[in-house]
Amino acid sequence: MAEAEPAGFAQTYGVEILYETPLAIDGEELLRAVRVRRPAAQPLGDLGAGGGEVKTLGFVHPDHAVELSGAVIRPQTFLLATDAPLRLTAMMEDHLGQSWSFPDARQAFARRRSSALLTDMMTGSLDYQARIEIFEDVLAAVLQVAPALAIHWWPAGRFVDPAIWLEAYREGGADRLFAGAMNVRFYKISDSPGDMLMDTLGLAALGVRDLQCHFRDLDPSEVATLLANTGCYLFDEGDLIADGHTIEGLTPGSRWMCRHEDSILNPARIVLNVDPGPPHTAAGRADRDQGGGG
Template sequence: MEEKANGGKAVADGQKEEIPPYVIELFFEKKPDLNKDSLLEALKKYTSNPEIDTFSETEKTVLSAGDSGNPSKRIKINIEQRSFDREGLLEYASSFRQSWNWRTAKETIQNCNMIIRISDEYSAKIPYNLRVDLLRNILRAIVEKIGCSAVHFQMTQQFTKPENYVYSFCDPSPDKLFGFINVRFFKIHDSDDMVMDTLGLNALGLNDVQCSFKRYNPKDISNILYNTAYYLFDSGNIIIDGDTVQGLKRTDKWVCKKETSLVAPKRKVIDIAPGLYK
């Protein structure tokens, strides 16, 4: 797979990156039945103090959830509907390529004619981990109540089946970042070089992770990137230049350094250097 490296807007050293609204899209083969009372009922099941500030079956719905007495623990969500047809498929080309858990997503999406776009009005006061928790549970309530054919995580360039998203909450091993982290794979044209990176942490104000390599198994590199990404989510941006992560063996110590991403979107990432290149 060939991708253009170093695309997107540059980020200067020391400059704080702007954190965008978090966008998730639900795809439908027919117009969903979006009812105010049933939506509020579903939100009450998984969130605290939900309120629907504005409701519309055809235009924008605005809702909020979380601690009503503390703005740093409450999130506001916009829900908008728009039509969709096959002419819009090209917009999702990268997501089709990087949806590793649903390789045939395009076959479903090309039969859809409606999208519900869910986005938050980001507030820097909300801790990133609480933001994800609120978004996850609001999305769960909506998916379970009105159903859909597919869930698209725009910020991580991946589609997932709605039933898989709901299952990610289930024991014995719930995945708190399902959909919110993606590990992408790129084969550099006319070379043996490969690049893998995470996409999703940057949208939360954290550093994504990348690794360029030649002879390693991409599945092994993927596991290292996932583990590092979850560590960063749990601990914050605590990895600094010269720190190490465990490689393929328990004794491997692969060196980390903050770099500009090799693949768009351009952003600051933690670059992990495999032992081969130390």
């Protein structure tokens, strides 16, 4: 099995926020909105004197400082606005196709005229739950001050409806995770009729294991629920499911075998594969496993 992905403090996490008009935000107004959720937040650089609008804004969060190699690291969040709209790339096309909770994603994307990148820095050494909480608190503040068309949540390979995400943000818990940071993707295997592949995407970007399931003759919506719920468990508890352990399947008394392995789908990462067993193991996977692959 491949080694776990490295987790250095310089790694960043981010989303792209899409707008119908060029974006410029009043820095002081955004700081006030951030401090409603993160009272200790401090501005980095110019907020726009006298209520002026700026294109780049930064905040530091000293209440979550960590010590690393003798230095104190203070997590930071940056918003960088641009008048250039996102280009429609092959990756964007795939993300639009996997945006199950946002049926109007393509229409929103077509209306884009500008975007803003919200990203963090100096956060890789933070506890992942604290890290995403800080990030989402700042995102909620940005959306309050500057309502948007869509969020391109690229670590999760999806586009998100800002109104739906804000509602889930207020609900908290699993709803918040399901609405943004974790996506369940679905693909049919073209060269193996009947085989289907589902995985979660987004957890690995936070240092948590994503999951995958290669199956046939099962209801994809039920498999999606199982993967989402298991992903939520891993987010809450950590990577506690060891190779050879089982989880409850879709029918009472069924047990699905788990094993860490290389992901079938990009991006390349180590995932927790969940195998439903015969007769629902995908033919392609059964053939591969019998041949010693994986």
